[in-house]
Amino acid sequence: MSARVVTARVLSIAGSDPSGGAGIQADLKSISAVGGYGMAAITALTAQNTRGVREVHVPPASFLAAQLDAISDDITIDAVKLGMLANAEVIRTVAEWLARTRPPIVVLDPVMVATSGDRLLDADAEEAIRELLPLADLVTPNLGELAVLAGTGDGPPVVAATWAEAIAQAESVSARYGVRVLAKGGHLPGDAAPDALVDAGTATIVDFGGERIATTATHGTGCSLSSAIATLAAEHGDWPAAIAEARRWLRESLRHGEALGVGGGHGPINHFAGLWERGGTRTAPTQTEVEAEWWAGIAGVRREIDELPFIRGLADGSLAREPFLGYLAQDALYLHDYARVLAEAARLAPDAPAQAFWANSAHGSIVGELELHESWLGPAAGRSARDGQGEREVAEPDGATTAYLDHLLATAARGDYAVLVAALLPCFWIYTDLGERLAAGEFGAKALDPGHPYASWLATYADPAFAIATREAIAITTAAASRATPAVRERMHRAFVASSRHELAFFAAPLATVPAREPAGERTAGVTA
Ligand SMILES: Nc1ncnc2c1ncn2[C@@H]1O[C@H](COP(=O)(O)OP(=O)(O)OP(=O)(O)O)[C@@H](O)[C@H]1O
Numbered sequence: 001m002s003a004r005v006v007t008a009r010v011l012s013i014a015g016s017d018p019s020g021g022a023g024i025q026a027d028l029k030s031i032s033a034v035g036g037y038g039m040a041a042i043t044a045l046t047a048q049n050t051r052g053v054r055e056v057h058v059p060p061a062s063f064l065a066a067q068l069d070a071i072s073d074d075i076t077i078d079a080v081k082l083g084m085l086a087n088a089e090v091i092r093t094v095a096e097w098l099a100r101t102r103p104p105i106v107v108l109d110p111v112m113v114a115t116s117g118d119r120l121l122d123a124d125a126e127e128a129i130r131e132l133l134p135l136a137d138l139v140t141p142n143l144g145e146l147a148v149l150a151g152t153g154d155g156p157p158v159v160a161a162t163w164a165e166a167i168a169q170a171e172s173v174s175a176r177y178g179v180r181v182l183a184k185g186g187h188l189p190g191d192a193a194p195d196a197l198v199d200a201g202t203a204t205i206v207d208f209g210g211e212r213i214a215t216t217a218t219h220g221t222g223c224s225l226s227s228a229i230a231t232l233a234a235e236h237g238d239w240p241a242a243i244a245e246a247r248r249w250l251r252e253s254l255r256h257g258e259a260l261g262v263g264g265g266h267g268p269i270n271h272f273a274g275l276w277e278r279g280g281t282r283t284a285p286t287q288t289e290v291e292a293e294w295w296a297g298i299a300g301v302r303r304e305i306d307e308l309p310f311i312r313g314l315a316d317g318s319l320a321r322e323p324f325l326g327y328l329a330q331d332a333l334y335l336h337d338y339a340r341v342l343a344e345a346a347r348l349a350p351d352a353p354a355q356a357f358w359a360n361s362a363h364g365s366i367v368g369e370l371e372l373h374e375s376w377l378g379p380a381a382g383r384s385a386r387d388g389q390g391e392r393e394v395a396e397p398d399g400a401t402t403a404y405l406d407h408l409l410a411t412a413a414r415g416d417y418a419v420l421v422a423a424l425l426p427c428f429w430i431y432t433d434l435g436e437r438l439a440a441g442e443f444g445a446k447a448l449d450p451g452h453p454y455a456s457w458l459a460t461y462a463d464p465a466f467a468i469a470t471r472e473a474i475a476i477t478t479a480a481a482s483r484a485t486p487a488v489r490e491r492m493h494r495a496f497v498a499s500s501r502h503e504l505a506f507f508a509a510p511l512a513t514v515p516a517r518e519p520a521g522e523r524t525a526g527v528t529a
């Protein structure tokens with residue numbers, strides 16, 4: 001088998017089933033469902049539904065030849081699946097094209113009769129199909145088709161009554177035509193639905209067992225299976241592996257067929273059931289879209305922060321020293337645990353760059369905590385925060401700090417990396433945004449005055465290095481959100497909004513008239529001016 005490809009370009013040469021369950025419609029769905037790029041050259045049009053075939057129209061074979069040449073003149077074909085070929089002239093046209101273009105993989109589903117029992121191949125063309133066998137790598141007959149191929153032409157075909165008889169017929173077809181045969185047991189009586197890959201060339205038989213699935217939705221199973229095998233063979237480069245994977249997918253799709261509620265006869269399988277269940281059916285937002293939506297989603301919270309007397313007082317320098325230092329004491333307590341939550345994000349990070357980013361941020365947070373103690377909160381408080389030996393009482397976390405940290409610690413404990421980074425993001429993003437707008441004079445010119453009482457504090461949040469870290473945190477989080485399932489993305493968003501609200505409460509706490517937990521005087525205990 002030839003080189004493996006990532007997305008196999010697979011051509012189905014088959015008939016159309018307007019009801020969508022068999023023929024090229026099933027082929028295109030199957031190829032797509034297992035990860036290939038599907039193409040289809042139509043041999044015949046049928047007027048059929050789940051109950052039966054009403055009419056067949058076969059366009060001139062020359063037009064099929066034109067379709068095939070149009071494709072092969074332009075496109076590299078990794079695999080071909082042959083389905084309904086209608087008549088001997090169509091078979092000859094396809095055989096001539098195959099002999100000329102030599103696609104690397106050819107899977108022949110020798111369609112003769114529909115699930116409903118209607119003929120899809122002229123009786124006199126059954127012999128012509130034999131000409132195609134040596135041009136195929138794999139032929140996938142059901143029991144009736146296997147009997148025709150195993151027959152010698154004298155006397156009617158004898159359909160295998162047991163699985164052992166089917167295998168014997170497959171061996172004789174494989175030996176006679178030099179082709180691998182996948183004998184299919186879909187039409188066997190009983191509880192089993194086995195298939196077997198028979199290769200007389202290597203004298204091997206690979207059995208694929210399986211319980212029969214109780215369902216009426218079996219229209220197009222043969223079309224679907226052969227298309228999936230052609231696609232997966234191009235990707236795997238291995239027949240047994242391709243067949244095993246195709247059957248797993250087919251059986252999953254069979255289980256979900258009836259739920260589609262298509263038609264009153266033998267309904268189709270649900271080709272995408274597994275895909276929809278595992279991946280959802282909605283498009284994923286891009287990182288840019290996530291960023292814009294999440295930022296717009298907290299516009300109200302950000303506006304409230306902007307309006308807080310604490311922020312206004314901070315900007316124009318009118319904020320009293322006591323609530324400012326109270327705020328810093330809470331911030332130091334916050335950074336202490338925030339560093340641990342950042343370290344947890346580093347532990348859970350899926351790759352080295354993200355791991356390094358969060359570990360670095362954890363380090364930055366510890367440094368920030370120590371700096372607060374050393375520059376604003378005084379050496380005594382700093383010492384006591386580190387070793388518990390200080391002469392003064394260290395501040396206790398107030399209600400807002402406790403609530404915010406509880407949210408972050410609980411999110412970290414749940415262990416979902418994507419949700420955790422979403423919870424961590426507002427601390428970066430809201431601060432950077434505020435710092436930049438303060439430094440730009442959006443809250444008044446006083447914030448730019450070197451004589452501002454809290455100038456050095458304001459400078460830390462306008463630091464370009466902090467802005468770069470924030471960009472990175474946004475990039476990591478929005479990439480995770482864009483990749484996540486809708487349910488996880490929703491959880492991420494909730495965690496992000498919750499943290500943003502905690503940011504608001506945290507900024508509001510220092511000037512709150514009714515403190516969340518302790519009297520105002522005690523909130524700043526241990527803080528030295
Ligand atoms: N009820 C079932 N449960 C499990 N597997 C099934 C069932 N019916 C068919 N299959 C599987 O579906 C595939 C197609 O088998 P089948 O023998 O029905 O081919 P077919 O007659 O060519 O199909 P089609 O219905 O398209 O004409 C095989 O892998 C077979 O094992």
Ligand SMILES: Cc1ncc(CO)c(N)n1
Pocket residue numbers: 014015016017022023024046083084111113114115120219220221222223
């Ligand atoms: C077009 C077409 N091809 C194949 C089958 C076999 O199921 C069918 N019913 N219709």
